[in-house]
Amino acid sequence: xxxxxxxxxxxxxxxxxxxxxxxxxxxxxxxxxxxxxxxxxxxxxxxxxxxxxxxxxxxxxxxxxxxxxxxxxxxxxxxxxxxxxxxxxxxxxxxxxxxxxxxxxxxxxxxxxxxxxxxxxxxxxxxxxxxxxxxxxxxxxxxxxxxxxxxxxxxxxxxxxxxxxxxxxxxxxxxxxxxxxxxxxxxxxxxxxxxxxxxxxxxxxxxxxxxxxxxxxxxxxxxxxxxxxxxxxxxxxxxxxxxxxxxxxxxxxxxxxxxxxxxxxxxxxxxxxxxxxxxxxxxxxxxxxxxxxxxxxxxxxxxxxxxxxxxxxxxxxxxxxxxxxxxxxxxxxxxxxxxxxxxxxxxxxxxxxxxxxxxxxxxxxxxxxxxxxxxxxxxxxxxxxxxxxxxxxxxxxxxxxxxxxxxxxxxxxxxxxxxxxxxxxxxxxxxxxxxxxxxxxxxxxxxxxxxxxxxxxxxxxxxxxxxxxxxxxxxxxxxxxxxxxxxxxxxxxxxxxxxxxxxxxxxxxxxxxxxxxxxxxxxxxxxxxxxxxxxxxxxxxxxxxxxxxxxxxxxxxxxxxxxxxxxxxxxxxxxxxxxxxxxxxxxxxxxxxxxxxxxxxxxxxxxxxxxxxxxxxxxxxxxxxxxxxxxxxxxxxxxxxxxxxxxxxxxxxxxxxxxxxxxxxxxxxxxxxxxxxxxxxxxxxxxxxxxxxxxxxxxxxxxxxxxxxxxxxxxxxxxxxxxxxxxxxxxxxxxxxxxxxxxxxxxxxxxxxxxxxxxxxxxxxxxxxxxxxxxxxxxxxxxxxxxxxxxxxxxxxxxxxxxxxxxxxxxxxxxxxxxxxxxxxxxxxxxxxxxxxxxxxxxxxxxxxxxxxxxxxxxxxxxxxxxxxxxxxxxxxxxxxx
Numbered sequence: 001x002x003x004x005x006x007x008x009x010x011x012x013x014x015x016x017x018x019x020x021x022x023x024x025x026x027x028x029x030x031x032x033x034x035x036x037x038x039x040x041x042x043x044x045x046x047x048x049x050x051x052x053x054x055x056x057x058x059x060x061x062x063x064x065x066x067x068x069x070x071x072x073x074x075x076x077x078x079x080x081x082x083x084x085x086x087x088x089x090x091x092x093x094x095x096x097x098x099x100x101x102x103x104x105x106x107x108x109x110x111x112x113x114x115x116x117x118x119x120x121x122x123x124x125x126x127x128x129x130x131x132x133x134x135x136x137x138x139x140x141x142x143x144x145x146x147x148x149x150x151x152x153x154x155x156x157x158x159x160x161x162x163x164x165x166x167x168x169x170x171x172x173x174x175x176x177x178x179x180x181x182x183x184x185x186x187x188x189x190x191x192x193x194x195x196x197x198x199x200x201x202x203x204x205x206x207x208x209x210x211x212x213x214x215x216x217x218x219x220x221x222x223x224x225x226x227x228x229x230x231x232x233x234x235x236x237x238x239x240x241x242x243x244x245x246x247x248x249x250x251x252x253x254x255x256x257x258x259x260x261x262x263x264x265x266x267x268x269x270x271x272x273x274x275x276x277x278x279x280x281x282x283x284x285x286x287x288x289x290x291x292x293x294x295x296x297x298x299x300x301x302x303x304x305x306x307x308x309x310x311x312x313x314x315x316x317x318x319x320x321x322x323x324x325x326x327x328x329x330x331x332x333x334x335x336x337x338x339x340x341x342x343x344x345x346x347x348x349x350x351x352x353x354x355x356x357x358x359x360x361x362x363x364x365x366x367x368x369x370x371x372x373x374x375x376x377x378x379x380x381x382x383x384x385x386x387x388x389x390x391x392x393x394x395x396x397x398x399x400x401x402x403x404x405x406x407x408x409x410x411x412x413x414x415x416x417x418x419x420x421x422x423x424x425x426x427x428x429x430x431x432x433x434x435x436x437x438x439x440x441x442x443x444x445x446x447x448x449x450x451x452x453x454x455x456x457x458x459x460x461x462x463x464x465x466x467x468x469x470x471x472x473x474x475x476x477x478x479x480x481x482x483x484x485x486x487x488x489x490x491x492x493x494x495x496x497x498x499x500x501x502x503x504x505x506x507x508x509x510x511x512x513x514x515x516x517x518x519x520x521x522x523x524x525x526x527x528x529x530x531x532x533x534x535x536x537x538x539x540x541x542x543x544x545x546x547x548x549x550x551x552x553x554x555x556x557x558x559x560x561x562x563x564x565x566x567x568x569x570x571x572x573x574x575x576x577x578x579x580x581x582x583x584x585x586x587x588x589x590x591x592x593x594x595x596x597x598x599x600x601x602x603x604x605x606x607x608x609x610x611x612x613x614x615x616x617x618x619x620x621x622x623x624x625x626x627x628x629x630x631x632x633x634x635x636x637x638x639x640x641x642x643x644x645x646x647x648x649x650x651x652x653x654x655x656x657x658x659x660x661x662x663x664x665x666x667x668x669x670x671x672x673x674x675x676x677x678x679x680x681x682x683x684x685x686x687x688x689x690x691x692x693x694x695x696x697x698x699x700x701x702x703x704x705x706x707x708x709x710x711x712x713x714x715x716x717x718x719x720x721x722x723x724x725x726x727x728x729x730x731x732x733x734x735x736x737x738x739x740x741x742x743x744x745x746x747x748x749x750x751x752x753x754x755x756x757x758x759x760x761x762x763x764x765x766x767x768x769x770x771x772x773x774x775x776x777x778x779x780x781x782x783x784x785x786x787x788x789x790x791x792x793x794x795x796x797x798x799x800x801x802x803x804x805x806x807x808x809x810x811x812x813x814x815x816x817x818x819x820x821x822x823x824x825x826x827x828x829x830x831x832x833x834x835x836x837x838x839x840x841x842x843x844x845x846x847x848x849x850x851x852x853x854x855x856x857x858x859x860x861x862x863x864x865x866x867x868x869x870x871x872x873x874x875x876x877x878x879x880x881x882x
Contacts, residue, residue: 010035010036011033011034011035011036012034012036013031013034014031014032014129014132015128015132016028016031018128019128019129022124022125022128023125026054026055026056026125028054029054032046032047032050034046034136036139038136039105039140040101040102040104040105040133040136040137040140041070041073041074041098041101041102041105043101043133043136043137044070044096044098044133045069045070045098047096047129047132047133048095051125052067055125065095065123065126065189066187066190067095067096067098067187068095068098068099068187068234070102071306071307071309071310072234072282072306072309073098073101073102074102074105075262075282075310076099076232076234076282076284077099077103077106077185077232079230079232079282080103080106080183080185080230080232080284081230082110083103083106083110083112083115083183084112084182085112085113085114086114086115086116087115087116087182087183088118088180088181089103089116089117089181089182089183089184089185090118090119090181090183090184090185090186090221090224091103091117091118091120091185091186092120092157092184092186092188092217092220092221093120093121093186093187093189093217094119094120094121094126094152095121095187096126096129096130096133097119097129097133097137098133099185099186099187100117100119100134100185101133101137103115103117103183104117104137104140104141104148107146107148108140108141108144108146111144111145111146112146113145113146113147114146114147114149115141115146115147115148115149116149116150116151117134117148117149117150117151117152118151118152118153119134119150119151119152119153120152120153120155120157121152121153121154122154122155122156124154127154130152131152134148134150134152135150138150157217157220157221158217161220161223161224162220180229181221181224181225181226181229182226182229182230183225183229183230183231183232184221184222184224184225184229184230184231184232184233185232186217186218186221186233187234187235188213188214188217188218188233188235189213189214189217190212190213190235190236192212192213212236212238212239214235214236214239215235215239215245215248215252217233218233218235218239218248218252219248219251219252221233222252222255222256222287223255225287226287227287227288227289228286228287228289229286229287230284230285230286230287231256231284231285231286231287232282232283233282233283234280234281235280235283236279236280236281237263237279237280237334239252240281240331240332240334240498240499241331241332241498241508242499242503242505242507242508243505243507249329249330249332250328250329253323253330254288255287255288256285256286256287256288257286257287257288258284258298258323259284259285259286259298259299260282260284260285260298260299260300260301261281261282261283261284261298261299261300261301261322261332261334262282262283262300262301262302262303262309262312263279263281263300263301263302263303263334263336264279264280264281264302264303264304264306265303265304265305281334296319296320297316297318297319298316298317298322299314299315299316299317300314300315300317300334300335300336301315302314302336311580313336313576313579317341321335321341321344321345322334332498333497333498334497334498336497337575337576337593337594338593338594338595339493339563339565339594340493340497342551342562343490343562344494344497346550346551346562347513348513349550350514350516350550351513352513352514352515352516352517353511353512353513353514354467354510354512354514355510356514356517357469357478357514357517358469358470359467359468359469359474359482360467360468360469360470361431361465361466361467361468361506361509361510362465362466362506363433363462363464363465363506364390364460364464364465364466365420365421365459365460365462366413366421366459366460366461366462367462368409368461368462371413371417371418371421374413374414374417374418374421375389375410375412375414376410376412376413376414377411377412378403378411378412380414381403381411381455384415385414385415386412386413386414386415387412387415387422387455387457387458387459388402388403388411388412388453388455388458388459389410389411389412389458389459389461390402390430390458390459390460390461390464391407391409391461391463391464392432392433392434392461392463392464393407394411395430395431395432395444395445395446395464396446397441397444397445397446397487398446398447398484398487398533398536398539399446399534400430400447400448400453402453415457421459422457422458422459423457423458423459423460423466424457425448425450425451425452425453425457426450426468426473426474427448427449427473427474427475427476427479428447428448428466428468428474428479429445429446429448429466429467429468429474429479429482429483429486430445430446430447430448430465430467431443431444431445431446431464431465431467431486431509432444432445432463432464432465432504433462433463433464433503433504433505434463434503441487441489441492442492442495442504443486443487443491443492443495445467445482445483445487446483447476447479447480448466449476449479450473465504465505465506465509467482467509475521475524476528477521477524477525477528478517478520478521478524479524480523480524480527480528480533481520481521481522481524481525481527482514482520482524484523484524484527484539484542484543485514485515485520485523485543487536487539488539488540488543489540489565490544490547490551490562490565491512494512495508495512515547515550519546519547519550522546523542523543523546526542526546527542530542544562548638563629563635563636563638563641565634565635573608574601574606574608574633575594575597575598575601575633576597577612577690578596578597578598578600579593579594579596579597581600581690582596582597582600584699585658585686585699585702585703586656586703586707587652587653587656588652590652591648591649591652591653594635595637595641595644595649596652598628598629598633598635599629599645599649599650600653600658601628601632601633602620602624602628602629602632603618603620603625603653603658603659603677603678603679604616604679604687605617605618605628607632607633608632608633611691612687612689612690612691613688615679615684615687615688617678617679618678619664619677619678620676620677620678621674621675621676621677622642622645622646622650622675622677625645626641626642626645653677654677656706657680657682657683657705657706658679658680658683659677659678659679659680659683660677660679660680661675661676662675662677663678664676682702682705682706683702685698686698686699686701686702724743724744724747724748732763732772737811738811738842739793739809739811741842742809742810742811742840742841742842742863743764743794743809745840745863746794746809746863747760747763747794749863749866750807750838750840750861750863750866753867754861754869755798755805757798757800758796758797758798758803758805759796759797759799760772760774760794760795760796761773761777761778761781761783761795761797762774762778762791762792762794762795763793763794764791764794777797778795781797781804781832781833782828782830782831782832783795783804783828783831784828784830790823790827792806792807792808792816792837793807793808793809794806794809795807797833801834802832802833802834803833803834803835803836804831804833804834804835805836805838806835806836806838807838807840808820808837808838808839808840809840810839810840810841810846810847811842811846814850814853815839815841815850815853815854815858816837816838816839816854816855816858817853817855818853818855818856820855821837821855821858824837837855837857837858837859838858838859838860838861839858839859840862840863841863841864842862842863843862843863843864844862847860847862856872856873857872857873858872859871859872860872
C-alpha cells in the first residue's frame with residue numbers, strides 16, 4: 001500500500017532527448033504529464049494522441065498506423081479469457097503498446113504472479129514511446145505482486161519471424177519458433193504489399209496469398225502460437241471473401257478455429273479519429289491441434305461503434321453456417337440477425353449455380369486507357385463506323401440507357417478494331433462490378449435484349465460483367481427472371497452477409513446459389529406479362545411469391561417466411577436496440593428475434609429516428625402492427641405472419657407484462673377482429689429510460705416486480721421435467737414426452753435387469769441433443785463421433801462382456817428395421833466390441849404397429865412387461881453382431 005501511494009504521487013518523464021535523436025525533423029513540443037495514478041492503457045492513450053498531434057499524417061498512413069482505442073483494446077484483451085501464470089504474450093505490431101498494456105491490466109485483475117510480453121515495433125519513435133508505456137505497466141503490476149517480463153524488439157515482426165520459421169513449420173505442428181506463444185494479440189498495419197517489398201520476399205514461402213500487410217501479420221502470428229493458444233486481431237473484413245485472399249483463408253482457417261467475430265456497424269467506428277474506410281472486424285480464435293475437436297458453435301457479436309462495444313448483441317451460430325473450413329475456398333458468412341440466419345439456410349437449400357444452367361459470366365474486355373485510340377463518339381456509332389460502348393453508368397436496375405446525354409466519356413468503339421473487344425449483341429444480362437456505398441443494392445443487373453441499341457455487336461467497359469450462354473441463347477424470360485432475382489433484396493442481403501466490400505466479382509457470382517431454372521423462368525414471365533421491369537416493388541413481390549415456400553426454413557406453421565426487404569443494407573439501428581431491450585427485460589431467446597423487436601417498436605410508435613424517450617402509448621391491432629413494420633421499417637411479411645406474431649410474440653409480451661390486451665374493453669372476445677394491444681404503464685416507464693444512466697436501475701425495478709419470463713419458463717420446465725436418476729447418484733432432467741418416458745424406463749428398469757454391469761455412453765434427448773455423450777470412450781471403442789441423429793437413442797457398454805447395447809426407444813421414430821440395422825452395421829464397421837440391437841416400446845399396442853418392420857436377430861423390450869424380452873428368430877438370445 002505504501003509503494004502504491006508513492007507511485008501515485010510520482011510524475012513520469014518522457015525521454016525527449018532520445019526522441020529528438022531518432023526524429024529531429026519532428027517538433028517535439030512540451031511532453032504530456034504522466035502521473036502515477038493513471039492506468040497503463042490510459043498512459044498509452046495519452047502517448048498515442050500526443051504522437052498523432054505532432055507527427056506526419058502521411059508517415060502514419062504510409063506505414064498503416066491506426067492506434068487502437070482504449071475500449072477496443074480492453075475488449076480484445078478480455079476475449080483471451082482466463083490467463084495463466086508464466087504465459088508468453090505476443091504483440092506483433094505494438095505501436096504505443098496499448099494491446100499489451102490491456103493484457104497487463106487483465107493479468108492484474110486476475111491476480112497472476114508472472115507474465116511475459118514479447119513485442120515488436122520497428123518505428124524508432126514508437127519504440128521509445130512503447131518502451132515507456134511497458135515500463136510504466138511493469139511498475140503498476142509490481143505493486144500488485146505480478147512480475148512482468150518484457151522482451152521488446154525494435155524490429156519488423158515479419159522479418160523476425162522469417163528468420164525463425166521455414167515454410168515447413170508455418171502450418172504444421174512439428175517445428176515452432178524459439179518460444180511458442182500462448183496468446184497473440186494484434187492490430188497489424190493495413191496497406192497493400194508490393195511484391196518488390198523486402199518483407200514480401202522474406203515471407204513468400206511462409207504467408208501465401210500475401211495481398212496486404214495485415215494478412216501477412218495474421219499468418220505469421222497464427223503460426224507462432226502453441227496448440228490451443230489464443231489468437232485475437234482487429235483487421236479489415238476484406239479477407240473474409242474474394243479471390244485475392246483465397247490462399248490466405250485456406251491456410252489461416254486450417255490453423256485457427258474462430259470462436260468469436262465482432263462486427264462494427266460503421267466503417268469508421270473502430271478507429272474514430274483515423275481515415276479508415278474499410279469495415280473492421282475483431283476475430284478471436286484458438287490454434288488447432290492434430291486431432292482437434294471443434295465446438296459446433298461460434299459467436300457473432302455486433303455493436304454500432306466503440307461506445308456500445310461493452311454491450312454488444314451476441315448470438316450463437318452453428319460454425320458450419322459461418323465457415324466451412326473443409327471447402328477449398330472457405331468464405332466467412334457473417335449473419336447479424338435471425339433474418340440473415342434464415343436467409344443463409346434458405347439459400348443453402350438451393351444446389352443450382354450459373355454453370356448448372358449452362359451459363360457463364362465474363363468481365364467486359366474494354367480497358368479504356370489501353371484502348372484509348374479505339375474509342376469514339378455516339379455519332380460514329382450512328383454512322384455505322386462503330387459499335388455502342390457500355391459503361392457502368394449506362395446500367396441500372398432492369399434497364400440499360402444508351403446513349404447518355406451530357407456524358408463526357410466516349411460511348412463507342414470503332415468496328416475496325418481488335419475483335420476480342422467486341423461482343424455479339426445477343427440476349428444477355430449486364431451487371432455492374434462496383435457499387436457506391438450509398439446505393440441500396442450491391443448488385444445491379446439489367447437485360448440487354450438481342451438487337452437493342454440497333455447494332456449486331458457491342459462493347460463493354462471493364463467495370464461491367466456480362467452473363468450469357470456459350471454456344472446457345474438466353475430466352476427473354478430466362479434473362480428477365482435471373483436479372484429480377486439478382487436485383488432482389490434477397491440476393492443483396494445474402495451477398496452482404498459474405499462480402500464486406502462494394503465489388504461484385506465474377507467468381508462470387510459463379511458460386512451464388514440459385515433456385516431452379518423453372519422458377520426463374522416463371523418470375524421472368526410474370527415480370528414481362530405485367531410490364532413490371534421498372535416497378536421494383538412489384539418485381540420484389542413477384543420474386544417473393546414464386547420463391548415463398550423455398551424461403552421457409554422448418555414447418556410453415558412455426559417458421560416465418562422471409563419478408564420483403566425494401567432496403568437490405570445491414571445497419572445497427574432501432575431493431576437491434578429493441579432486441580437488446582427484450583434480452584435485458586428477461587424475455588426468452590425465442591423472443592429476441594427481429595419480428596419481436598419490430599412488434600415492440602410498433603407498440604412504442606417508434607420509427608428509426610425517434611428517440612426512446614418519445615415513446616407514445618397507442619392501441620394497435622395485429623393488422624396495424626404489420627402495417628407499421630412495412631411503413632417504417634420496410635419489412636413486408638406474408639399474411640400468415642399475423643398469427644405467428646399473435647402466438648409467438650404478443651402472447652409472451654402479455655406474460656412478461658409488457659402489454660395489455662384490449663385495455664379499452666377487457667370484455668372483448670379474444671377472436672374479435674378489433675382485438676388490440678397497448679404497452680403497460682410499467683413498460684412505458686422503463687422503456688423511456690433506455691440509453692440513459694437510469695436504465696439499469698429501471699430494468700432491475702421492473703424485474704423485481706414482474707420477474708424475468710425466461711427464468712419463469714425455466715422453472716416451469718424444470719417443474720414438469722422428467723427426472724432420471726443414475727446408479728452413481730447423478731440426476732438429469734429430460735424434457736417431457738413419451739420418448740423420454742421410455743428412455744428413462746430403459747435406463748432405470750431394463751438396464752439393472754438385463755445389463756447390470758453396463759455403463760451409459762450415450763443418451764439422446766430431443767431438446768438437448770444429448771444428455772450423456774462419452775466422446776473419448778466411444779472413440780476408443782471404434783464408435784464414430786458422428787451427428788447425434790445417426791446414433792441409436794441409447795448406448796450401453798458392458799466392459800466385462802465387451803458388449804455394446806444399441807437401443808432404439810420407439811415412439812415416433814421406427815425400430816431397428818432391416819434398413820436401420822444395415823446402416824448401423826455400416827456405421828460401426830470399425831467398432832471393437834460385439835453388439836446387441838434392441839428396439840424398446842412402451843407397450844404392446846406400440847409394438848404391434850411396428851412388428852412387421854423389425855429386423856431378424858434383434859431384441860424387443862416392452863416397458864409394459866419389463867421382466868420379459870422378445871427375440872426375433874429365436875436361435876440366439878441377445879444375439880451378438882460384429
